[in-house]
Amino acid sequence: MDLICYLNGQFIPLDSAGLPVGDLGIQRGYGIFDFVRVTNGRALFLDDHLERFYHSAEKMRLPVGRTKDELKEAIDRLIKQNQLPDAGLRILLTGGISPDGYQIVQPNLTIIQQPLAPPPAQLPSPYKLVTCEYQREMPEIKTTHYLMAVWLYPWMKEQGADDVLYRQNGFVSECPRSNFFIVTKDDRIVTPAANILRGITRKQILKVAAAHHLPIEEASISLGDLRLAREAFISSSTKRIIPVQQVDDISFHSNELSRRLFELLVEEEAASY
Amino acid sequence: MDLICYLNGQFIPLDSAGLPVGDLGIQRGYGIFDFVRVTNGRALFLDDHLERFYHSAEKMRLPVGRTKDELKEAIDRLIKQNQLPDAGLRILLTGGISPDGYQIVQPNLTIIQQPLAPPPAQLPSPYKLVTCEYQREMPEIKTTHYLMAVWLYPWMKEQGADDVLYRQNGFVSECPRSNFFIVTKDDRIVTPAANILRGITRKQILKVAAAHHLPIEEASISLGDLRLAREAFISSSTKRIIPVQQVDDISFHSNELSRRLFELLVEEEAASY
Numbered sequence: 356m357d358l359i360c361y362l363n364g365q366f367i368p369l370d371s372a373g374l375p376v377g378d379l380g381i382q383r384g385y386g387i388f389d390f391v392r393v394t395n396g397r398a399l400f401l402d403d404h405l406e407r408f409y410h411s412a413e414k415m416r417l418p419v420g421r422t423k424d425e426l427k428e429a430i431d432r433l434i435k436q437n438q439l440p441d442a443g444l445r446i447l448l449t450g451g452i453s454p455d456g457y458q459i460v461q462p463n464l465t466i467i468q469q470p471l472a473p474p475p476a477q478l479p480s481p482y483k484l485v486t487c488e489y490q491r492e493m494p495e496i497k498t499t500h501y502l503m504a505v506w507l508y509p510w511m512k513e514q515g516a517d518d519v520l521y522r523q524n525g526f527v528s529e530c531p532r533s534n535f536f537i538v539t540k541d542d543r544i545v546t547p548a549a550n551i552l553r554g555i556t557r558k559q560i561l562k563v564a565a566a567h568h569l570p571i572e573e574a575s576i577s578l579g580d581l582r583l584a585r586e587a588f589i590s591s592s593t594k595r596i597i598p599v600q601q602v603d604d605i606s607f608h609s610n611e612l613s614r615r616l617f618e619l620l621v622e623e624e625a626a627s628y
Numbered sequence: 629m630d631l632i633c634y635l636n637g638q639f640i641p642l643d644s645a646g647l648p649v650g651d652l653g654i655q656r657g658y659g660i661f662d663f664v665r666v667t668n669g670r671a672l673f674l675d676d677h678l679e680r681f682y683h684s685a686e687k688m689r690l691p692v693g694r695t696k697d698e699l700k701e702a703i704d705r706l707i708k709q710n711q712l713p714d715a716g717l718r719i720l721l722t723g724g725i726s727p728d729g730y731q732i733v734q735p736n737l738t739i740i741q742q743p744l745a746p747p748p749a750q751l752p753s754p755y756k757l758v759t760c761e762y763q764r765e766m767p768e769i770k771t772t773h774y775l776m777a778v779w780l781y782p783w784m785k786e787q788g789a790d791d792v793l794y795r796q797n798g799f800v801s802e803c804p805r806s807n808f809f810i811v812t813k814d815d816r817i818v819t820p821a822a823n824i825l826r827g828i829t830r831k832q833i834l835k836v837a838a839a840h841h842l843p844i845e846e847a848s849i850s851l852g853d854l855r856l857a858r859e860a861f862i863s864s865s866t867k868r869i870i871p872v873q874q875v876d877d878i879s880f881h882s883n884e885l886s887r888r889l890f891e892l893l894v895e896e897e898a899a900s901y
Contacts, residue, residue, distance in 0.1 A: 362649075369649075374647055374649055375645065376635075376645045376720070376740055377740070381651075381772070383778050384657035384775050385775055386654070386657070388655075415779065445655070447655070449654065450778065457777070465649050467650070493779075498657075499657045500773060500775050501655075501656040502658055502765065502766070502771060503765060504656070505652060505658045505723065505732075506658075506688065508731065
């Protein structure tokens with residue numbers, strides 16, 4: 356069956372859905388989005404994602420033009436009609452056609468749903484990361500600006516790595532699509548506080564760790580801190596937690612807390628249904 | 629009459645031209661372009677623009693999939709059929725549909741032609757610029773990444789300015805869509821050498837200045853140099869040269885060399901037909 360998508364209030368076949376070539380999202384890379392995992396036919400932590408989506412839109416001065424309830428209804432209909440119990444939803448707001456190539460008049464709102472493998476039931480195999488000196492612009496806003504991430508992809512593969520970890524001036528921040536955490540020798544879980552996108556899974560981790568009295572804090576992480584860490588992992592909506600076995604020449608041999616947090620996230624997710 | 633555009637080898641009505649919502653140019657802001665001014669039905673300095681376009685494509689690992697001659701033929705047909713003697717041509721190459729949201733398989737190539745006021749016959753009224761601490765990513769490549777430029781636009785207007793001049797660590801680089809020049813007290817014309825896009829009009833200015841024995845050089849320009857300068861101007865394909873009367877609190881009262889270079893550019897342009 357053909358998938359449908361949502362475009363400015365209409366439900367149309369995904370295959371035929373296009374944005375006008377003059378859209379600022381195409382011509383000027385001006386757009387924001389959010390990505391929601393659908394598991395067992397439910398959009399997970401949708402309120403959190405929509406809150407972040409509206410925040411991104413406001414910061415970029417892009418009027419959404421629809422209420423959160425209207426978006427939820429549209430998402431419900433996509434999930435029901437597309438019958439993809441395991442999927443990803445991309446809610447995208449682009450600048451739209453502009454009279455002068457700069458002014459925003461009427462953004463285009465698109466929601467697409469596409470198949471996505473369900474997250475692993477167990478903690479997945481560990482990743483190897485390679486660091487790159489880079490700081491995303493406007494990191495706290497989920498813009499469509501992934502130019503560097505896409506550009507670095509072949510280089511990352513050449514290094515035999517699974518993902519890139521951004522660093523700047525001796526401090527690490529995040530991966531292109533994941534947040535980064537370390538576990539210190541004295542069992543504190545630390546994740547960068549600044550220059551990052553505040554991930555929804557990151558938020559869940561902060562919550563479940565606190566609820567289970569696991570020491571966790573948001574603080575800067577230097578390359579020196581990384582070298583002294585006992586464990587490292589990344590988090591994302593699609594995979595929950597992936598342990599990290601290596602960052603550049605630094606190896607990690609434990610994944611005890613990664614596993615514990617993974618299990619707590621599975622419980623948290625089940626409770627959110 | 630409806631305008632037509634070029635899309636992957638086809639000529640279709642511009643109003644109906646769209647890119648699939650999954651295109652990496654939309655989802656990940658991954659695309660490059662070039663902009664060519666059409667005057668009296670001729671695409672100006674087209675070879676220079678195409679050379680830069682292919683250079684941008686290669687650096688971003690985006691196969692164009694067409695020869696320069698094929699693009700020239702397509703542009704000829706657009707100009708003939710659209711009958712817009714004064715226009716702008718945007719040649720755009722976006723990442724296309726990706727199986728995993730990262731890998732590039734088959735980029736989409738679009739050429740659109742839109743009406744554009746012809747450049748002024750005389751040196752236009754001077755601009756007021758406002759500086760902003762910013763460095764474009766991959767500045768030598770003409771990507772579609774204008775997120776900051778579009779975002780700064782309302783702020784720039786609030787400052788009563790006509791354009792933004794980027795600076796970083798005490799040195800100025802360029803405006804979002806124009807190159808920047810100063811004239812020193814001893815009549816040397818200076819334009820930044822690094823961290824900029826090499827504009828086609830900038831290239832013409834370097835050429836005509838040298839041909840007429842006007843001292844010109846590519847060198848870094850500090851905010852201190854700017855304060856000591858006698859004259860400042862910007863250059864672009866659409867406007868040729870616009871004199872600058874103010875950058876932040878620094879005023880310029882001369883436009884002698886701006887005017888001279890403007891006249892030389894008009895001659896150069898006529899000679900290029």
